[in-house]
Amino acid sequence: MKMSDLRTELKRSIIEQLNLEELEVDDIANDEPLFGDGLGLDSIDALELIVLLEKDYGIKLEEPEQGKKIFVSIDKMAEYIEAHRTK
Amino acid sequence: MDLKITDSVHIKNQKIFHGKEMIFSAKPSADIIQFLKQAYKYLNVSYPKFHKMDGLSKLGILGTEVLFQNRTIHPETALIFSNSSSSLETDKLHIEAMGDIVSPAVFVYTLPNIIVGEISIKNGLLSENVFFVTDKFNAGLLLDYSEILMEDSDVPAVVCAWIEWKNADYDVFLCLISRKGNLAFNKENLEELYHFENE
Numbered sequence A: 001m002k003m004s005d006l007r008t009e010l011k012r013s014i015i016e017q018l019n020l021e022e023l024e025v026d027d028i029a030n031d032e033p034l035f036g037d038g039l040g041l042d043s044i045d046a047l048e049l050i051v052l053l054e055k056d057y058g059i060k061l062e063e064p065e066q067g068k069k070i071f072v073s074i075d076k077m078a079e080y081i082e083a084h085r086t087k
Numbered sequence B: 001m002d003l004k005i006t007d008s009v010h011i012k013n014q015k016i017f018h019g020k021e022m023i024f025s026a027k028p029s030a031d032i033i034q035f036l037k038q039a040y041k042y043l044n045v046s047y048p049k050f051h052k053m054d055g056l057s058k059l060g061i062l063g064t065e066v067l068f069q070n071r072t073i074h075p076e077t078a079l080i081f082s083n084s085s086s087s088l089e090t091d092k093l094h095i096e097a098m099g100d101i102v103s104p105a106v107f108v109y110t111l112p113n114i115i116v117g118e119i120s121i122k123n124g125l126l127s128e129n130v131f132f133v134t135d136k137f138n139a140g141l142l143l144d145y146s147e148i149l150m151e152d153s154d155v156p157a158v159v160c161a162w163i164e165w166k167n168a169d170y171d172v173f174l175c176l177i178s179r180k181g182n183l184a185f186n187k188e189n190l191e192e193l194y195h196f197e198n199e
Helices: A003-017 A043-057 A064-070 A074-084 B032-042 B048-052 B055-068 B088-097 B114-123 B139-152 B187-196
Strands: B004-012 B015-018 B021-025 B078-083 B129-133 B158-166 B169-178
Touching: A003 A043, A003 A074, A043 A064, A043 A074, A064 A074, B004 B055, B004 B187, B015 B055, B021 B032, B032 B055, B055 B088, B055 B114, B055 B158, B055 B169, B078 B114, B078 B139, B088 B158, B114 B129, B129 B139, B139 B158, B139 B169, B139 B187, B169 B187
Parallel strands: B078 B129, B078 B158
Antiparallel strands: B004 B015, B004 B169, B015 B021, B158 B169
């Protein structure tokens, strides 16, 4: 899968899994911060993203702290998934 | 103590009543998900976190939106809530997911009193709150607890509520209790108001 396709797939999954019903794929920039001033995700969303990595890409984060480095933006998530995915 | 039922809201059978006036209705065929979405849009609520909530919290947010509209709500306004089925519908979703990876976003709503937290966050309330689980609507319990709270502290107002959600049915009744208004806050009036949409 191309990186651009993976980014789009990720945006769709995040909107669906995190119930971001007022957002469309095009509303999320690849380098936009997912937490804080960007999408404004919260701590429960972070746990949902960990579940998403495991369910969709077979990536099991052993330490939740790892999420801080991965869930920075769509770009960072896509890079990590591409390097570590098992499915 | 001269307390009044200042205002009330009912949500049931795809309809929202403010006092005795119906302010919104969806098609009778609308399920709870469709109804909640349509009511959210109709009431012009702008609160993205709403979409992450379970049905019980969504009902509570919509009910208080109507109850609090065009009013300044004091941060010490207490919330005295009750229902019969607790968080059963969300509990069932969580149990169904247990064979796989459970959803943290579902799990956090497996307690009924999360609803009072959601309403407090949305409306900036820093007040007393409680959630009772009882067999049926208990006007005496809501009355006693409200009176004790308002007599023994500086609580300026109370929201008494019955928020029930079981299977496809929901039954929401919210009352704003304060020292303003014409309708006396007593068991008879509370029961009459509750049964208005339940007869």
